Amino acid sequence: MQKLPRAATTKNPPEMFTGDVWLDPIAAPQDGDQRMTVALVRFAPGARTAWHSHARGQTLHVTSGVALFGSRGGSVIEAHPGETVYCPPGEEHWHGAAPDAFMEHLAMLEGADDLAATTTWLEHVTDADYAASRSAG
Template sequence: MKKLPRPATTKNPPEMFAGDVWLDPIAAPQDPGQRMVVALVRFAPAARTAWHSHARGQTLHVVSGVALVGTRDGVVVEARPGETVYCPPGEEHWHGASPDDFMEHLAMLENADDPATTTTWLEHVTDAEYAAAPWLDV
C-alpha cells in the first residue's frame, strides 16, 4: 500500500470545454494492466464539455448542483446530487452544469488499451444544443 501525492487542480482547456471547468484527479492507473480513472470535475454555471465519446464508456455521479447530459439524438438528461448517469462505449455525448448552478460530478472511466484513444474529443456543443432541454430558458 502507498499513499499517493495529491495532484494539483487543473483548469480544463477551452478546446474541450466551454466556460470554466476544473478537474481534481482522484485515481489513475498505478500499475500495468490497471485502467481505472476517476476525477472530481467542477463546472461553473452553463459550463460544459465539447461533444466526445469514450472507448470503454463513462459513469458520471453527481455530487452537487444540477448536471445536464446530452446525446446526439437530442435527449438531455437532468441529474441531481446522488444520481448517476452512464454513457456507453462510443456514445457521443456532452455534460455540464445548468445555467444557474455550479455542478460537481465524479467522472469514472477505464482507459483503452492505448490510453490516447480513451476519449475522442469532437466539436463544441452549440448554445442551441445546450438549450435543448425543454425546461431550460437560456
C-alpha cells in the same frame, strides 16, 4: 499499498470545454494492469464539455448542483446530487452544469488498450443546442 500524492487542481482546456471547468484527479493508472481513472469535476453555471465519447464508456455521479447530460439524437438527462448516469462505449455525449448553478460530479472511466484512444473529443456543443437541451430536459 501506497499513499498517492495529491494532484493539483487544473482548469480544463477551452478546446474541450465551454465555460470554466476545474478537475481534481483522484485516481489514474499507476501500472500496466490498472486502467481506472476517477476525477472530481466542477462546472461553473452553463459550463459544459464538448461532444466526446469513451472507448470503454463513462460513469458520472453527481455530487452537487444540477447536471445536464446530452447524447446525439437529442436526449437530455437532468441529474441531481446522489444520481448516477452511465454513457456506454462509443456513445457521443456531453455533460455540464445547468445555467443557474455550479455543478460537481465524479467522472469514472476505464482506459483503452491504447490510452490515447480512451476519449475521442469532437466539436463544441453550441449555445443554441445547449439552450434547446434545457427546454427538452
